[in-house]
Amino acid sequence: MYYREAGRLVKSFAADRRMLPLMEDRFVTTLFVVVVMYGLVTWLASDYIFSAILIPMMVLGVATLGLNIATGYTGQLSLGTAGFMCFGAFAAFNLIFRLDWMYIPLAFFLAGLIAGLMGIIFGLPALRIKGFYLIVSTLAAQFFAEWVFNAYPWFLNYTSSGVVNLPPFHYKVFPFQELTPLNDAFWHSSRGRYLITLTITIALIVACKNMVRSSTGRNWMAVRDMDIAANVIGISVAKTKLMAFFVSTFYCGVAGAMYSYCYIGNLDFMIFNLRRSFLVMFMVIVGGLGSILGSFLGAIFVYGWPILVTRLGDAIFGGGTLDTAFVENNSKIVVGTIIIVLLIREPGGFAALWNTSKQKLRVWPFSK
């Protein structure tokens, strides 16, 4: 490593409590976000990279972060992630569709709140039921979501096909947009959607980082490690669990709304099925329980692997040789193996690998 933590003199409490205490960390992070993500990538990336790689990875990363808050930080197993994403997506659609003045960021925020309320409702049993028994509640949420949007076509505006297209120009992105040089066409293009997703993702990461390093997050972790002990030292277990469920499903709801509006461009309850819940759970395991960085590493890996295999196959054997079934089965086997191997070798996931390698680099030429 080119810099190390030792020997830094902190002169004030504020400096001690900074999110990134090291100047170098701040510099690298700012450089990455401003120059790379907002600058180079926005400028150079192609339509394909935006809409097939970057946007879905960020959206799924947010969903993974949401699940990580419940499972990784608070220890409440949830299998209803896709269901809560579904609530968020439908809430966003109905808000935008039924209210003329609604615009995207506000709709996403409200969609998150609505999903969060559902999270509180389905999280209530957590106050009495513990451990594995709790998956009943989240699975009920998952199946309820799949059922309710099928049974009540009102939510889908009575579309006969069961899928609502969300074509551009049918919704406003920002208020007072006509006063800015960037028009609707820009915000509906893949580049514009990328910028929206990126901004929301960064805001959610910062919010999550701040929650987990404050008393909220410490309460979550105390409840995760041992809820009785947490209760003894004066933490309200009920409040903490419900808070965790609320925040977790808020993130999932926003992710669901982004999934529909920024990624696939239509609204379909079929895609928010149980398999997607499990996919998000894999992202959490592979990335690392209780890690923000890990959430995104996991999302990048689990989402990116099938794409990588297809591309490599095309490059080696010529285009279109590998059929989708092969790629799908292959990625299942690989992801399954990686999960098992990671759990045995490195239960902390990619995030722990990252930290280990950082530690190794720190002492590298002098020690192993």
Add this chain to the structure above:
Amino acid sequence: MWEGLPFFLEVLVGGLLSGVMYSLVAIGFVLIYKSSGVFNFAQGTMLLFAALTFVSMTERQVNFWVAFSITLVMMVIMGIIIERTVMRPLANQSLLSLFMATVGLNYFLEGLAQGVWDSAVHGVDLGISNDPIFLIEKFPILGLDIIISQFDIAAALIAGSMILGLTLFFQYTRTGLSLRAVSDDHMAAMAVGIPLSRIWAIVWAVTGVICLIAGLLWGDRVSVSFTLTAAVLKGLPVILIGGLTSIPGAIVGGLIIGASEKLGEIYLAEIFGGQGIEHWWAYTTALIFLMIRPTGIFGEKEIERV
């Protein structure tokens, strides 16, 4: 008498019998959870794997019993391999990581099963007739004019004999005794010289056998294809109601879920204004039971202390 009664009974009996099918899946769960504290999510895929292997052989004109025994041996070997490669290195890890390992295993087996065989829909015919029985013709003494599926009864009988066999095995054999000791307390069992890893291997092998039988019955019912893995989702509320550690619990839970699912579909769906509520209704039933008894009907109450 209430005029809807025969219909109600018909729905109830149908539900109870289909509940037995759920119990069949649930027993495999309970066995593994009881002995090793692992919540085996790969159950559904093991079911699929067994059924798919069997079907692929019979479709290639292999004799029924030959195919059955080969699959049986394969499932036993698979159970032992899983225990060796996945469960043993993870011994003494937290319950959550053990669960997630089985989710990983589930994914792995899913890819493997469909990669080795194929993902087409197969039929399996066990030679059990699917004709309905008119109860009033067979047993006029009961005076009930209801229809029961013959297949359901056969499945219930098979499940019942399996449960009986397992119970006898647990109660009257030396291995069964060790199994009960291990499920009671790992450490104490090891201290008196019970080989823990061998017991776990046996449990996984037995589960493999249960998966084969359940897989064939389910396969005959709903065809052998990817949807078979959904059996695990039917088994989940069952064991949670019954309590994760109790075989009688799995039976009772299965009956409750089966009956409540069918009755809910008939009598409650209209209130909710839509069909197909059974998926989440089963879980809501389980939730109601768990709110009253947080560790299921027969589950062990854990005393927690700091």
